[in-house]
Amino acid sequence: MYDHIADAMGEPDLIRVDDGLFCLRFETMKIVSALAAVRSLLDQGVIRPGDTLLDSSSGIYAYALALACHRYGLRCRIVGSTTVDPTLRAQLAVLGARLDQMAPSDSLRLDQNRRVARIREILAAHPEYHWMRQYHDRIHYQGYRAVADRIRRDLDTRDLTVVGGVGSGASTGALARYLRQHSPAVRLVGLQPFGSITFGAGHVADPDIIIAGIGSSIPFDNVDHGSYDTIHWVGFEAARTGSVDLLRRHAVFAGLSTGAAYLAARWERGHGGNGPVLFVAADTGHRYVEAVFARHEEVPDLAELAPRQVDALDDLGLPWSRMAWGRRPAPSEVTAGTYGADPPGHRPAA
Template identity: 65%
Template sequence: MFDHIADAIKIPDIVRLTDNVFVARFETMKVYSALAAVRHLLETGRVRRGDTLVDSSSGIYAYALAMACHKYGMKCHIVGSTTVDRTLRTQLEILGATVEQVRPSASLKLDQKQRVERIQEILRESEANPSLGNVYWMRQYHNDIHYLGYREFADIVRREIGVDDLTVVGGVGSGASTGGLVTALRETDPAVELVGIQPFGSVTFGSEHIEDPEVIIAGIGSSIPFRNVRHELYDTMHWVSFDHARSASVELLRRHAVFAGLSTGCCYLVTRWEARRRPDRRYLFIAADTGHRYLDHVFARHEDVLPIDELAPTRVNSLDELTFPWSVMAWDRRPHRAADTDADSTATPHHHTLEETVR
């Protein structure tokens, strides 16, 4: 029995799709990182009950943080992307969070820049006016406390699947989910492999010079560097287009009855290819959320998707060779130049450290 709904919905269902392919299907995965992060901040005295936790989000993390704040008696403020739809915003507001959305932007980079700048304004306002109360910026993209919650997920994987000959496949995004899971699993077996997925147009693994004519899959990529991405954890990288991801999302529902989001389609597509190439290994891919908020843009046009059995990536040896719509490269656990750049380079000059509470 659970004491709060957040503890229940964070737990994934592990489903075997084929002999050597498994999916970890979440209702909303980032509840793991938000719960553990808030608990850690409270236990270490960085925040107190009643403080306001603020962060930027395009959707999933906003819901996770609101749930964590609801459980631990915190105030929550979300600076949201335009992708935060009416259904999610209504849920957030009923949970007690305050939500503001930045104005529509022509690009993901501008959208993220506006969100960071707005948070900087909120921090300055709280410093200037103590009556507004204590404000803490969660910094899901840069604060490594978001790795903590995925140790519990790793325990489930050890129990349900084991780590022998295991390859984990997941969208990179902020880096915390795949990074936290594999860091914990490699404490048992350093040979656990990690396959990461990026959209074209993301700076995280150097594909910013190639634009997707449809849309960048924001949940697994970024237009600014994220400090929580540890490039040296990844063995292989794939770059996948929106059309390929959409086609695989539809096929996953059609073939296995798993209704999940766009990043899950990427993971399913890549896992199928990897599993055919090396059938001696076992594969676990991450389904980070359900497919409901993708209904109009992904599933409504299900009759015109690409046949994924005919899709294959182009193998490349360098970032200069990346080829749309799907590329794969051996990453070999090496660092990357983007990891050393200023993660807040798009923000205003007012900076805060990774664990700075504004009081």
């Protein structure tokens, strides 16, 4: 029996969707990292019940942190992306979380830069707040150790390929780290949207929609570029096709980043070795009903899609590109940012 709904929601489902193809399905994935991070901070005495936790989010981390704060008697304040929808806004409000949402924007860079500026304003006014730094503090890796253990119990990980969004760097990066402690040959395939600088696609814009949760327009220190074997850049139209096909073929109702992961995982399974391929479904499809599922008749057949194989970042292009990354370091234009640094005068709660 669980003591709180957040504990139950942090448990993923492992689903066989095809021969050698598996889905690690979360209701809200980042509950795993938020719960573990908050527990660790409480145990260390860095924060105490009643303190306010602050962070930026494009969606699912906001909900995860609000649930973790509810679970442990803390206050929550979120600087939210333009992509935070009315359903999530209502949930955050009822949970007692305060949301500062950015104005509408079709630019990932503008949206994230606005959030950075707002975080700094809030911390300058409230130095007693604890900034969670989901993009920069490796404390967010901790929660995925138990998930990796679950995967090891259920799958042969000796020749496993894990496919999922790069995002803040904590989820797929942490899974690979913990899995490789027992199975060094585990391959990691990361997903990026066009327009994200994390793996050097800032020069290619997606005119349709931002898949904000798996990319970034600013450097994220939690991303370990040297962990990734392969990178897929997936545009909105291709990701939408994946989401619809996953629901139609396998009855898994999941979000847009999951559609991209499913698309890439199917390709890797068909063109790789004989080992199992596991893709991460980070959230459900409820946020994407209008943009993705209500227009399901418009999507092409999945069999019509294949990635453009590229050897250089200058060759990236829509709707889908793939590069053998080979566990290289970050592109030269991606350097450690200052987003994770404390503004003048700020001290985390002690």
